[in-house]
Amino acid sequence: MTSTYNFGIWTADFNNWLLSFLPDWLAVIIECVIIAVLILLTYTVLALFYILYERKLCAWFQCRLGPMRVGKWGVLQVFADMFKILVKELICLKDTDRFLFKLAPYLVITSSVVMLACLPWGRGLQIIDYNIGIFFILAVSSVGVLGILLAGWSSNNKYTLIGAMRSGAQMVSYEISLGLAIMTIVVFAGTMDINELVWQQDKAWFLFRGHIPAIIAFLIYIVAATAETNRGPFDLPEAEHELTAGYHTEYSGIHFGFFYLAEYLNLFIVSGIASLMFLGGWMPLHVPGWDGFNHAMNVIPSIVWFVLKSFFVSYLIIWFKWTFPRVRIDQMLSFEWKYLMPLSLLNLIFMAIFVALGWHF
Numbered sequence: 001m002t003s004t005y006n007f008g009i010w011t012a013d014f015n016n017w018l019l020s021f022l023p024d025w026l027a028v029i030i031e032c033v034i035i036a037v038l039i040l041l042t043y044t045v046l047a048l049f050y051i052l053y054e055r056k057l058c059a060w061f062q063c064r065l066g067p068m069r070v071g072k073w074g075v076l077q078v079f080a081d082m083f084k085i086l087v088k089e090l091i092c093l094k095d096t097d098r099f100l101f102k103l104a105p106y107l108v109i110t111s112s113v114v115m116l117a118c119l120p121w122g123r124g125l126q127i128i129d130y131n132i133g134i135f136f137i138l139a140v141s142s143v144g145v146l147g148i149l150l151a152g153w154s155s156n157n158k159y160t161l162i163g164a165m166r167s168g169a170q171m172v173s174y175e176i177s178l179g180l181a182i183m184t185i186v187v188f189a190g191t192m193d194i195n196e197l198v199w200q201q202d203k204a205w206f207l208f209r210g211h212i213p214a215i216i217a218f219l220i221y222i223v224a225a226t227a228e229t230n231r232g233p234f235d236l237p238e239a240e241h242e243l244t245a246g247y248h249t250e251y252s253g254i255h256f257g258f259f260y261l262a263e264y265l266n267l268f269i270v271s272g273i274a275s276l277m278f279l280g281g282w283m284p285l286h287v288p289g290w291d292g293f294n295h296a297m298n299v300i301p302s303i304v305w306f307v308l309k310s311f312f313v314s315y316l317i318i319w320f321k322w323t324f325p326r327v328r329i330d331q332m333l334s335f336e337w338k339y340l341m342p343l344s345l346l347n348l349i350f351m352a353i354f355v356a357l358g359w360h361f
Contacts, residue, residue, distance in 0.1 A: 008124020107147030163246030
């Protein structure tokens, strides 16, 4: 049983409609322009939503109201902040490496946009689809680290350089545990194709089918994803009491906005990957034998399932941030190399044994 909403039919009909009166090359150009506009709109809307989402959740955790002045319940506050960033002057200090200084935020934002395009938002609703999609996402995510390192080094500021070095060490380290957690599910599924991973969760999600190793991989993924996105309690690259604002201290205007938006979009991306790998992605919740319940779940559009699951994982990561205090840089790296990575390797071996012996649901 699968979701009744197949967006692939809509996209195929639109493509056939364009080809009915346009040459192939012109139809491809129009489709590429439409896709680019949709990606940018989605990027902006998601980032603005997540800024308000975290502010309200943080206020709720701390028994506050959060932003309330601009718009009903403070909904328009993020738009006011965005307008403020857009009208601010772009400042490039005298002794900075101007080319690399200006290039860095675009590398960070490009990495996020490409990863966003790889996520299947619904059945038949995906822009980039490779049979090694998981490997491609992990490769593209490494480009963002280069942007952060360039930003810290080109700013010619000791605080930005320290922040960039911290971020590089942190992201490279925790990327290992993140990749091993994902590989645990890849071993269980036997494929790196993202769509195939989702289709295999038609009857039950991998979090439930994969037995204990899948649950451990999910917990490791949440911790590693929190560190990978430089979020608390692993936000050492932006430690305000030590480094002002870290690697983007010298940035202003829209360049600072790029780093700010990329951080929140990366939160959605890691949440989306978690929903695809562990919670079925756009696949509805199905219980074997409950045909009436399964039919009711199929009525909900697939894109709604994916977005709700991603928001749920994001809630866990935000909850994680506002619960635990910031750790020291030596504690953070020690936790990864001494505990989390060995546990990830051991869990991967257990999953391989479980799959070989058929010890899974």
